[in-house]
Amino acid sequence: GESVGLHLPTLSVQEGDNSIINCAYSNSASDYFIWYKQESGKGPQFIIDIRSNMDKRQGQRVTVLLNKTVKHLSLQIAATQPGDSAVYFCAENVMEYGNKLVFGAGTILRVKS
Amino acid sequence: KAGVTQTPRYLIKTRGQQVTLSCSPISGHRSVSWYQQTPGQGLQFLFEYFSETQRNKGNFPGRFSGRQFSNSRSEMNVSTLELGDSALYLCASSLLSLAGGKETQYFGPGTRLLVL
Numbered sequence: 018g019e020s021v022g023l024h025l026p027t028l029s030v031q032e033g034d035n036s037i038i039n040c041a042y043s044n045s046a047s048d049y050f051i052w053y054k055q056e057s058g059k060g061p062q063f064i065i066d067i068r069s070n071m072d073k074r075q076g077q078r079v080t081v082l083l084n085k086t087v088k089h090l091s092l093q094i095a096a097t098q099p100g101d102s103a104v105y106f107c108a109e110n111v112m113e114y115g116n117k118l119v120f121g122a123g124t125i126l127r128v129k130s
Numbered sequence: 131k132a133g134v135t136q137t138p139r140y141l142i143k144t145r146g147q148q149v150t151l152s153c154s155p156i157s158g159h160r161s162v163s164w165y166q167q168t169p170g171q172g173l174q175f176l177f178e179y180f181s182e183t184q185r186n187k188g189n190f191p192g193r194f195s196g197r198q199f200s201n202s203r204s205e206m207n208v209s210t211l212e213l214g215d216s217a218l219y220l221c222a223s224s225l226l227s228l229a230g231g232k233e234t235q236y237f238g239p240g241t242r243l244l245v246l
Contacts, residue, residue: 051234060134060220060237061173106173115186116163116224116235120173 025104027125036094038124040107045088047109051118052081052092054103061106064092094126102128132157134223134238142244148209151241155202155223161185162204163235164196167218176219179204180226208243216245 030036042050048069053061067074067081067090074081080093090107104125108118135154143149155162163186164176175188179198196206202223208215218240224233 053237058239060222060239063234063236066234108173115180116161116178116222116226116233117175117186117188118163118165118173118222118235119175120165122172 025123025125027127029127029129030097032097032099032128032130034097036092036097036101036126036128038092038094038105038126040090040092040121040124042088042090042107042109042121043119044109044111045085046111046113047119048112049110050081050083050090051108051110052079052090053106053108053120054101055106055123056103064105097126097128099128099130102126134221134236136219136221136238136241138241139239140242140244142246143211144246145211145213147211148207149211149243150205150207151219151221151243153204153206153221153223153238155204155221156236159223159225159236160202161224161226161233161235162198162202163222163224164204164206165220165222166190167220167240168216173220176206211245213245216243218242 051066052064055061065076078095082091104123106123107121137152161180163178178186182198193209198204220240222235222237224235
């Protein structure tokens with residue numbers, strides 16, 4: 018079919034502020050979720066993951082929240098830095114599908130100094 | 131530990147030609163997955179290989195194929211190239227525990243393919 022260009026949402030934040038990037042996933046059977054960061058000219062870089070038996074997981078400066086009731090995932094970045102500027106993707110996985118990841122469209126994060 | 135490597139990094143082909151892309155996973159990783167990334171469709175799963183066997187396949191035509199070697203290195207091939215095949219092709223590797231638990235996929239830098 019004819020492809021439609023993806024219009025990625027953009028989040029602009031001031032350096033030092035907290036960022037929250039949201040993602041709605043599609044499959045209620047998904048049991049594993051990952052956030053990736055992609056900088057220009059590079060492949061996606063793993064940030065943090067969470068399994069469906071959890072609703073929150075923290076890493077260094079990042080927190081992922083999972084709400085299975087409304088099929089919603091969020092990534093919180095504390096004290097956002099210029100180096101955090103990138104496109105952020107959420108991805109979902111269903112165990113029976115092996116390692117197939119289904120990616121969201123992505124969100125552009127711009128950090129203003 | 132070296133990351134996922136992909137060769138070549140850039141490639142220009144013409145319609146009708148075929149292309150082979152290569153991926154070397156992280157040492158010890160046994161699963162390799164391929165994804166296509168375009169501005170129009172985003173990141174889409176192509177296929178996954180484990181122990182030289184294709185375990186999963188995405189919704190792409192048969193012109194897209196792949197294989198995995200005994201050392202876990204993988205190649206993907208696209209035959210009869212079309213303009214719409216222009217994309218960033220990404221390879222990801224994961225350890226894949228035998229218990230079937232989820233394993234993080236780590237991506238390579240991709241191969242940028244331009245079809246003229």
